[in-house]
Amino acid sequence: MENYMKLEIAALGENESFARSAVAAFALSLNPSFSDLSDIKTAVSEAVTNCIVHAYQTNGEENKILIVCRTQKRENGGELHIEIIDYGKGIDDVDEALTPFFTTLPDDERSGMGFTIMQTFMDGFSLHSKRGEGTRVSMTKSIGV
C-alpha cells in the first residue's frame, strides 16, 4: 500500500525541529526501529537546515521549503521516500558540495558534514540543483529489511 504527505514550511530555524518530527511521525506506519527513526530525523534535519542556512539570502516567511514523503508498505516495514526542495540560490559545484568537510560557511561553525550524514544514514540519496532556481534532495530509507 502507498501513502504520501506534502508539507510546506517557511525557511525559519524554529521549523527545523517541527520538520524532522513531522517526517518521523509520518514514517511510524512502517514500524521503524528507534535507530531508523533517529537516522531519518537526522537526515531531514540536515537537508532542512541547509535550505535555511544556505539556500536563501534573507530570513523571512516568504522563503519556502517543500517536503514530500511517500511510503510503500510491505509485510514487514517498507520504504520511505523523502524529497526536500527549496527555491533558493542553488549549488554551483555539486561534487564539491558533497565532499566530506566541505563548507562555504566555515566561519559560522558549519562542519561540512551534512551531505555525508544524509548519505550515510539513509539507503538512497540524490541531489539535484540549478543555480538561481533551487535544490532538491531525495532520500530513501528501507525499513524492516
Add this chain to the structure above:
Amino acid sequence: MLFYTTHDSGVLKMVLQGELDEHTAVELRKQADAAIDEFASSNRAVLDLGGVSFMDSTGIGFLIGRYKKCKRYGIPLYISKINSQADKILSMSGVYTLIPKIN
C-alpha cells in the same frame, strides 16, 4: 535546550539537555563560551551530553568551536556521556580525536 555548569576542584562540567540543532545552537554557544571565560583557570572541562536527545551536524561545529576556545586557555576538553544517535555522528566525523570520551 537546557544548559548548566558545575565547577569543582578545577573541573568545569557543562551539562547540555535537549535537542541540539542550528536553531538551538545560537544560544548554547553564548552560554558555553561565557562559562569557559568565567572558569578560564580550570584544569579541565567536561561536556555531559547524556541529556542531548537529538544532534545533527551542528553538534560537530559546536563541539569543535568549544574545543578551540578551551585550547586557547590551555584547558583540555572531554565528553563524559552521550546517547547512541549523537555518538554515531561524532564517531564518523572524528570529533573524539580532539575531544576524547571519558567515564
